[in-house]
Amino acid sequence: MHTFQPCPIDVFDTNPFTLIGKDWAVLTAGNQQKVNSMTISWGGFGVLWNKNVCFVFVRDSRYTKTLMDSCDTFSLTFFQKGFNRSILMYLGSVSGSRENKMQVAHLHVNYTDNIPFIDEGNLIIACKKLSATRITPDTFLDSALESNYYKNGDLHTMYVGEILQVLAR
Numbered sequence: 001m002h003t004f005q006p007c008p009i010d011v012f013d014t015n016p017f018t019l020i021g022k023d024w025a026v027l028t029a030g031n032q033q034k035v036n037s038m039t040i041s042w043g044g045f046g047v048l049w050n051k052n053v054c055f056v057f058v059r060d061s062r063y064t065k066t067l068m069d070s071c072d073t074f075s076l077t078f079f080q081k082g083f084n085r086s087i088l089m090y091l092g093s094v095s096g097s098r099e100n101k102m103q104v105a106h107l108h109v110n111y112t113d114n115i116p117f118i119d120e121g122n123l124i125i126a127c128k129k130l131s132a133t134r135i136t137p138d139t140f141l142d143s144a145l146e147s148n149y150y151k152n153g154d155l156h157t158m159y160v161g162e163i164l165q166v167l168a169r
């Protein structure tokens with residue numbers, strides 16, 4: 001297992017558009033018994049309810065969603081530049097309901113205060129769930145959203161999590 005240091009949120013000055021949208025993150029949810037991870041490229045960081053938060057969007061069809069719903073916490077793992085992108089593609093295209101993705105990808109789960117994350121990452125954001133909101137088409141103000149992203153009805157749930165810890169290697 002690698003050693004991670006707590007990183008004060010004030011010194012966290014990374015561009016979220018690049019970090020999540022371009023470099024991608026791995027969302028991990030679960031507990032010591034059952035855990036699963038999937039790649040994400042939609043989400044963000046900010047301030048809500050006077051807390052530092054992160055938010056992610058998970059479709060109904062994702063196996064990770066069952067663990068997001070049954071557990072109180074989740075994490076985002078980011079990897080150093082040059083990390084094998086095909087591993088992120090794998091975690092983002094195969095379902096953990098069918099394969100033990102950690103085993104196949106030769107990745108390891110580590111825990112911080114019982115919150116699972118990927119040990120091979122170099123930046124970890126550990127969160128406590130604050131809200132889960134299913135985003136339904138009746139809330140869309142732009143009708144193109146439904147036809148562009150939800151033709152098959154596989155809707156997203158937005159999870160807002162309070163950032164409890166930022167860990168860096």
Ligand SMILES: Cc1cc2nc3c(=O)[nH]c(=O)nc-3n(C[C@H](O)[C@H](O)[C@H](O)COP(=O)(O)O)c2cc1C
Pocket residue numbers: 024036037038039040041042043057058059061062063064065088089091092093094095096097
């Ligand atoms: C680059 C990339 C970004 C992705 N972003 C998201 C996302 O933000 N939300 C989502 O629900 N699925 C996203 N996916 C798809 C899931 O990662 C994919 O369906 C995954 O296999 C689900 O795994 P699971 O069934 O084990 O949870 C993304 C996939 C890739 C490759």
